Amino acid sequence: MPTAHTFFSDYLAAQKLKITPQRMIILQVFLENEGHMSSEELYDEVRRVDESIGQATVYRTLKLLADSGLAKQVDFKEGVARYEQNLGVAHHDHLICERCKKTIEIVDERIERLQEELAVRSGFVLTGHRMDLFGLCAECRRREDV
Amino acid sequence: MPTAHTFFSDYLAAQKLKITPQRMIILQVFLENEGHMSSEELYDEVRRVDESIGQATVYRTLKLLADSGLAKQVDFKEGVARYEQNLGVAHHDHLICERCKKTIEIVDERIERLQEELAVRSGFVLTGHRMDLFGLCAECRRREDV
């Protein structure tokens, strides 16, 4: 089982890109923080490790991570891009509480199949999809007496 | 059956907001253009009718239209917000060609039910959802020999 670092190095080499300390640090920090980090949040964390790393490099590397398949961009209607880990992580959708922003990852094989079926019916070949369910979680409903 | 204009006027009155020529012109132009318009595209169209109308007013009114239920904001990962008509239009999801941006509206009652089921299982009350399928349409596949 290759580590994420090996995986990323291999990816960079295959793309004739260079393996730099900055890229490895950013990958490292990205892996240490689970959940859905925004570019800006990751930038802050990265600077704790090495404050000389620039913001542009974080943005660029996050894109590379997404291209390599290690990360996946998601968005929760906040106006900022977020990234989640994607290595060996099964595809999943999101259930998001609109009040407290808590996010639950969900998967349903039946839905996946239906999506495929719908695409085919329209002559499409699916390359990806996004399904986000927005709602109120039990705690927020209780707290706010909604 | 109330017209959209009446509907919007009623909404504005109920919110103690004012019925202005600008708002009515923007609504009018919005209704005349089906499909998924971006704020900027709508602004351009609006200026053909009345070039004195400002960009901020178009943005603000588009928000009001969304609040009233006449419009619905959607996003196709382009970095701009788009709006589609929503009055008396049944809920639907999207099938989007990543190459030519063609968009097909789809609905599947079975998926809707499963979504509800998943939410309930996690203790959520659904307030909305978004499902977008990204892929390549038949024409683009043929053209690009993908």
Add this chain to the structure above:
DNA sequence: TCTCATTTTGATTTTCAATCTCAATTAACG
């Protein structure tokens, strides 16, 4: 190990959508 073409970096600027500011205007109500 050294060289050197190529890539990458970081500070900075730029872009672009979207929002805010504010003085002037206008709708709505009596």
Add this chain to the structure above:
DNA sequence: CGTTAATTGAGATTGAAAATCAAAATGAGA
């Protein structure tokens, strides 16, 4: 009408993301 609060438009501002570019670093080959 006249008052008041909402609205408008021009322009400034924000904030995320991308572009620029000179300086620094990588890595393939000698």
